[in-house]
Amino acid sequence: MSEQESVTDRVFGSSVERREDRSILTGVAEYTDEKLPEAAHVAILRSQYAHATLESVDVDQAENRDDVVAVFTGADVEESGIPNDIPTAWSLPGLVTPQYRIMATDKVRHTGDAIAAVVAEDRYAAHNALGDIDVTYDRLDAVTEPDEAVDSDVTVHEEAPDNVAFDFTIGDADAVSEAFSAADHVTSVDLEQPRIIPNAVEPRAAAADYDPDSDDLTVWMTSQNPHLHRMLMSTATLGHPEHKLRIVAPEVGGGFGSKIYHYPDEAITAWCAKQLGRAVTWQATRREGYITDCHGRDHVTEAELAVDTDGSIRGLRVETHAGLGAHLSQFATATPSYLYATILSSEYDIPAIHCRVIGAFTNTTPVDAYRGAGRAEGIYVTERIVDVAASELGMDPAEIRRTNLISPDEFPFETSVAMVYDSGEYETAMDRALELVEYDELRDRQRELRDDDRYLGIGIANFVESAGLSPSKAAGELGAAAGGWEAGVVRFHPSGTVTVACGTADQGQGHRTTFAQVAAEELGVPLEDVDVVEGDTDAVPQGMGTYGSRSGPVGGGAIATSARKVVEKAKRIAAHSLEASVDDVEFDDGEFSVVGAPDRSVTIQEVALEAYLGHDIPGDAEPGLEATSYYDPENFTFPFGTHVAVVEVDPETGEVDLQTYVAVDDCGEQINPMIVEGQVHGGIAQGVGAALYEGAVYDDTGTLVTGSMNEYALPRAHQLPDYETDSTVTPSPHNPIGVKGVGESATIAAAPAVVNAVVDALEPFDVDHLDMPLSNERVWRAIDAATGGDS
Ligand code: MCN
Numbered sequence: 001m002s003e004q005e006s007v008t009d010r011v012f013g014s015s016v017e018r019r020e021d022r023s024i025l026t027g028v029a030e031y032t033d034e035k036l037p038e039a040a041h042v043a044i045l046r047s048q049y050a051h052a053t054l055e056s057v058d059v060d061q062a063e064n065r066d067d068v069v070a071v072f073t074g075a076d077v078e079e080s081g082i083p084n085d086i087p088t089a090w091s092l093p094g095l096v097t098p099q100y101r102i103m104a105t106d107k108v109r110h111t112g113d114a115i116a117a118v119v120a121e122d123r124y125a126a127h128n129a130l131g132d133i134d135v136t137y138d139r140l141d142a143v144t145e146p147d148e149a150v151d152s153d154v155t156v157h158e159e160a161p162d163n164v165a166f167d168f169t170i171g172d173a174d175a176v177s178e179a180f181s182a183a184d185h186v187t188s189v190d191l192e193q194p195r196i197i198p199n200a201v202e203p204r205a206a207a208a209d210y211d212p213d214s215d216d217l218t219v220w221m222t223s224q225n226p227h228l229h230r231m232l233m234s235t236a237t238l239g240h241p242e243h244k245l246r247i248v249a250p251e252v253g254g255g256f257g258s259k260i261y262h263y264p265d266e267a268i269t270a271w272c273a274k275q276l277g278r279a280v281t282w283q284a285t286r287r288e289g290y291i292t293d294c295h296g297r298d299h300v301t302e303a304e305l306a307v308d309t310d311g312s313i314r315g316l317r318v319e320t321h322a323g324l325g326a327h328l329s330q331f332a333t334a335t336p337s338y339l340y341a342t343i344l345s346s347e348y349d350i351p352a353i354h355c356r357v358i359g360a361f362t363n364t365t366p367v368d369a370y371r372g373a374g375r376a377e378g379i380y381v382t383e384r385i386v387d388v389a390a391s392e393l394g395m396d397p398a399e400i401r402r403t404n405l406i407s408p409d410e411f412p413f414e415t416s417v418a419m420v421y422d423s424g425e426y427e428t429a430m431d432r433a434l435e436l437v438e439y440d441e442l443r444d445r446q447r448e449l450r451d452d453d454r455y456l457g458i459g460i461a462n463f464v465e466s467a468g469l470s471p472s473k474a475a476g477e478l479g480a481a482a483g484g485w486e487a488g489v490v491r492f493h494p495s496g497t498v499t500v501a502c503g504t505a506d507q508g509q510g511h512r513t514t515f516a517q518v519a520a521e522e523l524g525v526p527l528e529d530v531d532v533v534e535g536d537t538d539a540v541p542q543g544m545g546t547y548g549s550r551s552g553p554v555g556g557g558a559i560a561t562s563a564r565k566v567v568e569k570a571k572r573i574a575a576h577s578l579e580a581s582v583d584d585v586e587f588d589d590g591e592f593s594v595v596g597a598p599d600r601s602v603t604i605q606e607v608a609l610e611a612y613l614g615h616d617i618p619g620d621a622e623p624g625l626e627a628t629s630y631y632d633p634e635n636f637t638f639p640f641g642t643h644v645a646v647v648e649v650d651p652e653t654g655e656v657d658l659q660t661y662v663a664v665d666d667c668g669e670q671i672n673p674m675i676v677e678g679q680v681h682g683g684i685a686q687g688v689g690a691a692l693y694e695g696a697v698y699d700d701t702g703t704l705v706t707g708s709m710n711e712y713a714l715p716r717a718h719q720l721p722d723y724e725t726d727s728t729v730t731p732s733p734h735n736p737i738g739v740k741g742v743g744e745s746a747t748i749a750a751a752p753a754v755v756n757a758v759v760d761a762l763e764p765f766d767v768d769h770l771d772m773p774l775s776n777e778r779v780w781r782a783i784d785a786a787t788g789g790d791s
Pocket of ligand 1: 253256372509514546553669670673676679682740741744
């Protein structure tokens with residue numbers, strides 16, 4: 001126990017050490033692949049082509065190998081009579097939803113589609129046997145780009161002949177037309193946001209054990225939301241009774257969104273265990289992950305901003321083609337629609353916004369939420385076009401932003417794209433960031449350096465983010481097939497220690513630490529007396545999981561709500577013991593005392609024992625001391641902030657040197673400032689990665705060219721500067737602990753901050769926009785084109 005961890009004086013808000021780190025760092029923590037050491041191994045045959053009709057799948061040779069237990073095809077799955085349809089969890093008007101089988105039967109639509117599964121005694125045998133399966137394909141043309149897909153002769157699904165899965169609009173088109181007619185100036189930008197491939201340290205995995213006698217099926221898996229996985233496996237893919245299905249997420253080595261979804265592979269693994277009546281395990285290889293883990297982004301956008309010469313924004317018009325990949329993943333529809341279009345107002349009072357999003361099927365890996373999901377894409381559009389407008393108007397990028405900021409007295413603020421922002425002090429955070437980076441001095445330096453042909457760029461990005469998906473009713477009205485609540489249990493044990501259970505599922509965020517802090521603070525018990533349980537459908541009553549930066553605001557809200565219920569009940573028992581009226585008893589730091597008679601007191605631990613003895617509790621009270629809450633917040637929370645990146649571009653090579661990065665974030669009350677800072681650090685790295693290095697590339701045949709870490713560039717530590725971070729605190733009124741989410745904020749802000757910086761550096765070359773990733777080659781080509789080949 002560290003000195004810090006025993007702190008009980010206002011434990012909420014202190015940077016106590018992360019309790020999860022010791023076991024992770026010492027290798028004691030157990031991951032999915034270690035759960036069933038005796039299990040047989042599953043290997044999955046993926047399609048050789050991105051688009052083809054399956055003429056035949058001959059598994060005889062593979063099946064005849066001594067080390068192979070069984071080989072299954074899509075036909076076997078179909079014959080087993082399971083529902084076999086991975087669903088989308090968010091419907092939109094007119095949405096086309098083709099069946100998404102766990103193994104292909106007639107056609108393959110991207111190279112990650114599963115065709116057959118081999119079960120063998122060891123992993124190598126299973127993978128070797130894949131080579132003995134003989135598939136005859138009738139190859140078809142492929143389409144990979146969302147804007148091209150809608151005009152293509154290639155049809156991914158017969159149900160959508162034009163490859164359009166949905167055509168979504170939001171905002172008042174007439175009001176936007178009027179704004180554009182009235183404005184002094186219109187800025188237009190075409191932008192592409194390339195696909196990002198998630199790179200969790202641990203690739204996806206599943207292990208399944210089936211007991212035919214009891215019909216109990218247990219699946220350990222890399223899951224960000226075990227209860228959702230249980231529900232989907234039960235109702236949509238396997239048809240296994242929900243109460244006989246247990247999903248456990250052991251230690252999960254990162255997710256970044258990619259482990260939210262129900263993929264075919266986990267269902268195939270569980271199905272194999274049931275077919276064979278024996279334990280099986282599947283572990284994705286990194287290359288397999290690259291073609292099957294849902295990718296992020298994939299937007300092609302045309303944006304226009306109506307703005308007056310003084311910088312006042314009158315309107316924003318956006319049209320986006322969003323790639324969905326070959327199949328609809330669970331939030332594939334919500335991410336480019338409601339999570340994207342509703343955040344286009346960023347921190348600004350934009351009177352009229354209209355956005356149209358065409359979701360298109362392509363012969364590529366499915367696309368879904370990746371850290372920042374939808375909000376990152378939306379903020380990128382706004383923060384980029386605001387910069388271009390500033391440049392066209394000859395304004396400073398900080399000034400155009402300041403001109404349009406929503407002011408603190410305007411909250412709650414309803415945007416023209418249906419969001420009601422909770423609270424914000426946008427200018428304070430922006431001023432702090434500009435002060436930290438020494439903005440005015442930097443601009444002077446930039447001018448000086450240009451005289452020496454050196455190109456410094458300063459990029460500002462403001463952001464607001466809708467974090468903590470909720471509330472259930474509104475989500476349901478907009479098409480969600482899931483709620484926005486979270487379940488939290490707070491249970492005292494007779495000896496006075498506490499177990500907290502929450503339906504969220506950690507993948508590195510530190511919930512075991514921060515949730516214990518929330519409960520310890522509310523109950524007034526030592527931090528070390530609180531344990532946190534997550535990630536097991538048998539140990540937690542229900543849950544919606546961890547994504548959309550919801551665990552702090554919604555999971556934390558559920559825990560605080562339950563803790564307060566526990567304190568209320570304990571107060572009644574304490575009043576009974578102290579022979580006082582409940583109204584005369586006050587609670588402070590774990591102790592109940594009679595108002596005006598502090599010596600008449602009892603600790604919450606003593607009350608817990610009394611509650612479990614049940615010998616002397618009020619007549620209307622049940623024994624025991626625990627509470628469960630299904631906490632359903634009234635709205636999202638809206639974290640915000642300003643990030644500033646400073647780069648120098650080498651005009652000879654196009655190399656971007658990221659020199660300084662300043663981040664000022666406001667995520668409301670901070671449960672653990674060190675963890676918040678860690679989230680910001682990780683988030684910046686991912687945003688910088690998107691801006692400068694990452695981006696999946698497909699060739700015309702639908703083959704992923706960036707199919708491994710050899711070809712897909714992730715940011716390295718040496719490419720990132722020391723970050724300077726700071727925060728302001730504007731509590732959210734939308735949950736009992738004033739917390740706003742923070743897990744995605746920095747990823748959302750970093751990409752536009754860095755791109756704005758690079759484009760700012762290139763101003764002397766008249767470059768007004770460059771698409772991510774800003775590789776040396778792309779930057780160099782832009783300079784070369786501007787200088788007529790003289791660079
Ligand atoms: N927190 C806090 N004070 C606040 C807000 C949050 O102390 N005001 C703490 C929370 O209690 C939690 C952590 O910060 O321990 C992140 O909280 P939150 O913003 O609620 O996000 P979630 O826990 O729901 O995590 C999801 C978010 C998302 S959507 C992605 S993607 C992401 C991320 O978090 N993936 C991650 N951070 C990640 N961090 C790691 N290490 N690995 C991932 O895969």
